[in-house]
Amino acid sequence: MNAIEVRNLRRVYKTTTGVFRRQTKEVVAVDDISFEVAEGELFGMLGPNGAGKTTTVKMLTTLLIPTGGIAKVMGHDVVKEAQEIRGRIGFIFGGERGLYWRLSGVDNLRYFASLYHVDPAVARKRIDYLLELVGLSDRRDEKIEGYSRGMKQRLHIARALLHDPEVLFLDEPTIGLDPVGARELRQVIRNLQSEKKNILLTTHYMFEADALCQRIAVIDKGNIVALDTPEALKKIVQDLTVIELEVFGIPQELVDLIGTQSFVDNVSVEDREQKQVLMVQTPRGAEAVPDLLAMFNGVRIGRVTTREPTLEDAYVRLVGGEA
Amino acid sequence: MSKYRAYLRAVLITAEMTLRQNVADMFILFAILFQPLIIAILALWMLQERGGDYAIFVVVGSGMSGLWSSLLFIGGNSITSERWTGTLEALVGSPLPLQIVVFGKNLAQVLQSLGSMVVSYLLVVVLFGLDVSVAQPGAFIVSLLLTVITFVCFGLIIASVFVLNPDVQRWQNGLEFPVYILAGFLFPIALLPGWTTPISYLLSPYWAAQALHSTSSGSGDFSQTLLAWGMMVLSSVIYLALSKKLFDYVLKKARVDATLGMQ
Numbered sequence: 175m176n177a178i179e180v181r182n183l184r185r186v187y188k189t190t191t192g193v194f195r196r197q198t199k200e201v202v203a204v205d206d207i208s209f210e211v212a213e214g215e216l217f218g219m220l221g222p223n224g225a226g227k228t229t230t231v232k233m234l235t236t237l238l239i240p241t242g243g244i245a246k247v248m249g250h251d252v253v254k255e256a257q258e259i260r261g262r263i264g265f266i267f268g269g270e271r272g273l274y275w276r277l278s279g280v281d282n283l284r285y286f287a288s289l290y291h292v293d294p295a296v297a298r299k300r301i302d303y304l305l306e307l308v309g310l311s312d313r314r315d316e317k318i319e320g321y322s323r324g325m326k327q328r329l330h331i332a333r334a335l336l337h338d339p340e341v342l343f344l345d346e347p348t349i350g351l352d353p354v355g356a357r358e359l360r361q362v363i364r365n366l367q368s369e370k371k372n373i374l375l376t377t378h379y380m381f382e383a384d385a386l387c388q389r390i391a392v393i394d395k396g397n398i399v400a401l402d403t404p405e406a407l408k409k410i411v412q413d414l415t416v417i418e419l420e421v422f423g424i425p426q427e428l429v430d431l432i433g434t435q436s437f438v439d440n441v442s443v444e445d446r447e448q449k450q451v452l453m454v455q456t457p458r459g460a461e462a463v464p465d466l467l468a469m470f471n472g473v474r475i476g477r478v479t480t481r482e483p484t485l486e487d488a489y490v491r492l493v494g495g496e497a
Numbered sequence: 498m499s500k501y502r503a504y505l506r507a508v509l510i511t512a513e514m515t516l517r518q519n520v521a522d523m524f525i526l527f528a529i530l531f532q533p534l535i536i537a538i539l540a541l542w543m544l545q546e547r548g549g550d551y552a553i554f555v556v557v558g559s560g561m562s563g564l565w566s567s568l569l570f571i572g573g574n575s576i577t578s579e580r581w582t583g584t585l586e587a588l589v590g591s592p593l594p595l596q597i598v599v600f601g602k603n604l605a606q607v608l609q610s611l612g613s614m615v616v617s618y619l620l621v622v623v624l625f626g627l628d629v630s631v632a633q634p635g636a637f638i639v640s641l642l643l644t645v646i647t648f649v650c651f652g653l654i655i656a657s658v659f660v661l662n663p664d665v666q667r668w669q670n671g672l673e674f675p676v677y678i679l680a681g682f683l684f685p686i687a688l689l690p691g692w693t694t695p696i697s698y699l700l701s702p703y704w705a706a707q708a709l710h711s712t713s714s715g716s717g718d719f720s721q722t723l724l725a726w727g728m729m730v731l732s733s734v735i736y737l738a739l740s741k742k743l744f745d746y747v748l749k750k751a752r753v754d755a756t757l758g759m760q
Contacts, residue, residue: 272582
């Protein structure tokens with residue numbers, strides 16, 4: 175049996191605008207997605223903000239009712255058998271909210287353990303173990319309001335694991351964390367993976383998906399545009415070379431112009447403090463550099479390098495530069 | 498762990514955690530301690546000409562006013578406040594029915610609100626030097642227990658109605674004093690126009706006030722107290738049954754409208 179099965183899932187939000195002449199508008203968050211997560215798999219959903227990742231997770235965790243399609247978790251329907259699912263899953267949504275800030279870390283966990291009917295004696299041992307796992311044992315009795323963002327997110331992980339769930343949903347768990355905090359959290363996820371937990375992870379960090387996930391669904395505008403292993407996804411761009419140019423104040427018109435060139439497959443710009451890095455995917459390799467440089471009339475250029483494509487480049491190709 | 502034992506445990510832990518959080522909340526301290534104190538002082542001045550048992554009437558009445566304010570403002574917002582703190586999704590996504598959590602939260606509010614009665618008692622005895630004694634202590638304790646239960650159950654209805662209809666929530670201030678008056682916390686409802694009496698009968702706080710006033714002052718016969726107890730039990734059962742339907746409806750609607758979390 176698959177841990178998660180999704181068939182033609184769809185979710186439409188209705189929003190209203192105006193005060194006197196109210197108008198209802200429909201926004202398609204998830205259009206039509208299908209996938210399954212095998213038992214023991216760490217499955218990733220990768221996509222830009224607003225792609226439909228969180229909406230999908232909320233439907234799978236029974237917090238949203240789908241507009242259409244079928245979704246099952248451990249064989250149970252998310253609409254008709256929500257109650258059967260809730261005791262078997264754990265979930266976290268990225269960010270600091272969702273905890274009781276005026277309570278200590280250990281009191282938060284005691285409370286959430288009672289919501290999941292965990293026997294008090296079992297809960298005590300489990301809380302000790304989880305606080306150790308997420309590195310919060312020495313701060314357990316302090317109020318959450320004094321915790322850093324990373325500590326709160328690690329406490330969320332502990333909360334989600336209190337009842338030893340069969341399926342774990344991690345929605346952008348490292349968002350907003352400093353590099354050290356994010357690395358520690360990824361190590362916690364790796365440890366869970368080694369325990370053969372069924373995990374669905376959403377992220378918009380390519381390296382995170384590459385490092386952790388066995389398979390990745392790239393989602394864009396509510397649809398899955400690619401679904402494969404990280405290695406297979408990288409092959410999408412294996413015939414390409416990436417030319418990276420450091421530029422200073424490049425106009426958007428020039429970026430658009432470069433994108434229309436026959437030797438350019440894809441182009442994207444990343445801001446890095448005062449400069450920008452222009453990333454050009456091309457099948458012509460380093461030979462394309464002179465043609466490219468010839469287009470920079472009057473724009474200051476810094477370092478130019480070529481490199482092999484990564485998962486990020488495959489992602490950019492798939493979602494059209496909306497990283 | 499059996500289901501009902503797990504529910505009971507969850508109610509007690511929820512109440513414990515709510516009390517711990519409330520200790521640092523100044524608004525809650527105002528609703529429970531200072532507002533009933535002000536009402537008690539005003540009532541003492543107004544009723545001192547009446548003589549007799551007015552002191553205990555003020556202690557019980559102002560205590561109930563604190564209880565009602567706490568339930569209306571804090572209990573009424575119990576689901577909405579979870580939404581604002583981002584914890585509602587975690588609660589709804591757990592296997593525990595949400596009404597058990599709200600029951601535990603209301604229990605905490607009601608229990609701590611009994612502190613209003615203690616404050617009023619101290620005011621009357623220490624500051625005003627009046628003699629306060631409970632005429633039927635045993636029956637008074639039973640009345641107090643039933644009051645706690647019926648207020649907690651009434652709070653379930655308030656919380657779900659406030660979530661369903663935010664316009665009702667905006668009337669919170671307007672709902673506070675009519676119930677003081679209609680339930681006879683500080684003045685007998687006989688002083689009110691006759692057409693308001695049926696409304697009073699529909700409110701469980703009215704029966705709670707009846708039971709507490711009659712057992713504390715010793716006025717009225719025991720059959721009236723029994724009737725008040727019966728009405729509190731009956732209304733609690735009705736509130737519980739109704740709240741199950743209301744919560745099911747509220748949660749289904751929230752999952753359709755995507756309003757469990759703040760976007």
